[in-house]
Amino acid sequence: MPKVALYAGSFDPITNGHTDLIKRSLGFVDTLVVAVAVNLQKQSLFTVEEREALIRASLDDDPRVVVRSFQGLLVEFALSLDVPVLIRGLRAVSDYEYEYQMALMNRHLAPAMETVFMVPSLDTTYISSSMVREVARFGGDIRSLVHPVVAEALQRKFAEG
Numbered sequence: 485m486p487k488v489a490l491y492a493g494s495f496d497p498i499t500n501g502h503t504d505l506i507k508r509s510l511g512f513v514d515t516l517v518v519a520v521a522v523n524l525q526k527q528s529l530f531t532v533e534e535r536e537a538l539i540r541a542s543l544d545d546d547p548r549v550v551v552r553s554f555q556g557l558l559v560e561f562a563l564s565l566d567v568p569v570l571i572r573g574l575r576a577v578s579d580y581e582y583e584y585q586m587a588l589m590n591r592h593l594a595p596a597m598e599t600v601f602m603v604p605s606l607d608t609t610y611i612s613s614s615m616v617r618e619v620a621r622f623g624g625d626i627r628s629l630v631h632p633v634v635a636e637a638l639q640r641k642f643a644e645g
């Protein structure tokens with residue numbers, strides 16, 4: 485049976501922290517579904533389609549990565565694809581409480597669904613999408629934080645606005 489897991493997030497935009505985790509996950513799964521959560525309450529910089537395209541580009545169109553988007557509950561989306569494992573990253577102790585609560589809530593909703601917590605590389609633990617957006621907005625250097633395609637997309641976005 486091929487091993488499949490799902491890694492969800494807002495990915496607004498995808499950063500080197502996310503790609504680090506995706507590449508680590510591909511060390512033990514055959515296919516990773518990277519799922520862009522569509523949160524209508526959260527104002528995003530990039531459209532869902534742009535976020536999906538940036539994810540594919542950041543992973544050099546790796547055929548083992550399947551990019552999708554979803555609305556609603558994460559576990560329902562995972563179940564609809566027959567994916568039994570959710571991947572989450574724990575960057576710092578401060579992530580733990582929220583992640584633990586979310587994993588238990590997801591288990592309550594779908595008892596057979598397992599959550600696997602992964603430790604990202606130390607040099608990416610301080611990166612978040614909102615900080616990358618903020619640095620890019622004010623013209624700071626983001627080249628070591630995101631894929632060049634994402635850096636270019638951010639530059640374009642802020643030049644437009």
Ligand code: COA
Pocket residue numbers: 492493494495496499500501502505521556557558559573575585586589590604608609611612613614615
């Ligand atoms: N490296 C770098 N940054 C990382 C990272 C990593 N390994 N992991 C997370 N981040 C960053 C993200 O960029 C994000 O930054 P931002 O807040 O500046 O945008 C931040 O950490 C939070 O990421 P994450 O915890 O993945 O939140 P998210 O909003 O991207 O995604 C969902 C959360 C979508 C998985 C979750 O809200 C969800 O499942 N929603 C669907 C509804 C549902 O089922 N809820 C659960 C029921 S309890």
